[in-house]
Amino acid sequence: MADYAVLTTVTNQPGMLFGLTRVLADHHANITYVDIIHHRDRDPEIYLEFSVDGSVDPLAGELRRISGVSSLELTPSFSKIYGKRIIIMGGGAQVGQVALGAITEADRHNIRGERISVDTIPLVGEEELASAVRAVVRLPRVRLLVLAGSIMGGDISRAVEEVRAKGLVVISLNMAGSVPDVADPVVSDPVQAGVMAVMAVADTPKFDIIPHHKPRY
Amino acid sequence: MADYAVLTTVTNQPGMLFGLTRVLADHHANITYVDIIHHRDRDPEIYLEFSVDGSVDPLAGELRRISGVSSLELTPSFSKIYGKRIIIMGGGAQVGQVALGAITEADRHNIRGERISVDTIPLVGEEELASAVRAVVRLPRVRLLVLAGSIMGGDISRAVEEVRAKGLVVISLNMAGSVPDVADPVVSDPVQAGVMAVMAVADTPKFDIIPHHKPRY
Numbered sequence: 001m002a003d004y005a006v007l008t009t010v011t012n013q014p015g016m017l018f019g020l021t022r023v024l025a026d027h028h029a030n031i032t033y034v035d036i037i038h039h040r041d042r043d044p045e046i047y048l049e050f051s052v053d054g055s056v057d058p059l060a061g062e063l064r065r066i067s068g069v070s071s072l073e074l075t076p077s078f079s080k081i082y083g084k085r086i087i088i089m090g091g092g093a094q095v096g097q098v099a100l101g102a103i104t105e106a107d108r109h110n111i112r113g114e115r116i117s118v119d120t121i122p123l124v125g126e127e128e129l130a131s132a133v134r135a136v137v138r139l140p141r142v143r144l145l146v147l148a149g150s151i152m153g154g155d156i157s158r159a160v161e162e163v164r165a166k167g168l169v170v171i172s173l174n175m176a177g178s179v180p181d182v183a184d185p186v187v188s189d190p191v192q193a194g195v196m197a198v199m200a201v202a203d204t205p206k207f208d209i210i211p212h213h214k215p216r217y
Numbered sequence: 218m219a220d221y222a223v224l225t226t227v228t229n230q231p232g233m234l235f236g237l238t239r240v241l242a243d244h245h246a247n248i249t250y251v252d253i254i255h256h257r258d259r260d261p262e263i264y265l266e267f268s269v270d271g272s273v274d275p276l277a278g279e280l281r282r283i284s285g286v287s288s289l290e291l292t293p294s295f296s297k298i299y300g301k302r303i304i305i306m307g308g309g310a311q312v313g314q315v316a317l318g319a320i321t322e323a324d325r326h327n328i329r330g331e332r333i334s335v336d337t338i339p340l341v342g343e344e345e346l347a348s349a350v351r352a353v354v355r356l357p358r359v360r361l362l363v364l365a366g367s368i369m370g371g372d373i374s375r376a377v378e379e380v381r382a383k384g385l386v387v388i389s390l391n392m393a394g395s396v397p398d399v400a401d402p403v404v405s406d407p408v409q410a411g412v413m414a415v416m417a418v419a420d421t422p423k424f425d426i427i428p429h430h431k432p433r434y
Contacts, residue, residue, distance in 0.1 A: 007355060017251065018235070018242035025235035034234065034251050037355055041384060047355050081352045082338060092324025099320060099337065100313045107309025107339035119336040120316065121299060122324035128298075135298045138224060138254055138264050167258060 001051040005077040011068040019066045027059045083115025085142045086197050090149035092122040098148045101194025109202045133159035143201040144169045153177030186216045218268040222294040228285040236283045244276045300332025302359045307366035309339040315365045318411025326419045350376035360418040361386045370394030403433045
């Protein structure tokens with residue numbers, strides 16, 4: 001099975017994704033990524049990554065002939081371009097410092113051929129943060145979450161337990177509240193937390209920064 | 218039309234997205250966002266946001282009964298949780314400083330009810346950066362790109378012209394190479410570039426930071 005990515009421009013009407021996925025299903029293609037891109041002033045685009053046996057040309061030809069598809073191009077895939085993602089969320093002051101450490105460290109790994117993105121959202125409020133934590137496991141390519149703030153607990157801690165049960169690694173800054181009790185490693189220095197987050201997801205280093213016992217740095 | 222978001226757990230086989238989108242097309246639902254989430258140790262999930270007339274319950278019932286769908290839940294939508302995105306790419310040193318400004322400013326807006334995420338990727342190399350710039354317009358919810366480095370030109374500049382033609386706002390740091398010539402505003406201080414990027418996409422301020430003439434700060 002070879003991997004392909006296509007970008008189609010389609011008319012803004014219900015059923016377009018259905019039409020495209022029907023052709024892919026007919027060809028036994030396994031869709032690995034899909035995105036609908038909306039534009040304010042022109043037709044939407046649908047982007048698909050998939051693997052399929054044999055040549056992609058007959059499949060691409062059928063996709064082009066679907067009513068409502070105005071153009072189709074083969075493109076490089078996202079996972080090759082943006083790679084793994086780390087998400088940092090919490091208070092702006094701390095999120096900025098964690099990002100600084102993570103970006104500097106990601107730079108060092110990406111120079112050696114990795115692709116690691118560092119994504120952040122500064123957010124305040126127990127309910128908002130708990131929702132954002134729960135939604136992280138639905139974002140594509142996310143490997144690790146860093147919670148950066150001065151106090152986090154309550155429903156945020158329950159959300160951390162849920163996403164950890166789903167396999168996500170969660171690093172917490174040392175802070176007030178119960179989040180440090182339910183996270184994986186707890187780190188006091190935000191810059192170091194960012195660096196460790198990147199080291200934990202990188203394939204380049206030869207050691208395991210997230211051991212099975214719960215460390216505090 | 219009311220907006221809904223559903224998260225389904227499905228078996229890992231071709232045709233699942235086709236099955237789900239067929240039911241949505243039958244109900245004339247307009248799909249606005251879709252994501253396939255892969256897991257190393259359990260079944261993949263397909264997440265869909267859509268708008269539809271009337272109650273979502275009969276539609277959700279039909280989706281649940283599709284062969285291969287093992288569970289379905291209604292969830293809050295991503296756009297409500299993570300909001301608009303700014304992407305910062307380039308050299309680690311500058312990306313970190315732009316992120317610091319952007320995250321601090323996003324914090325101030327998010328406290329007043331906005332949802333602005335700041336995403337970064339430190340990258341080196343003309344070809345890698347040009348590909349990443351071109352791919353930005355295929356990422357969901359992206360409003361603005363900041364290019365942060367010391368020298369960028371060649372194919373990166375052609376990529377900037379292409380994404381600007383598609384409506385993306387591109388802020389460039391003042392740097393060597395031709396990228397500052399083809400970008401929207403050019404900013405010398407990276408922290409200020411990050412702050413301006415957030416101001417440009419926020420709905421809270423009452424002024425336009427990206428005027429029609431090309432400013433240099």
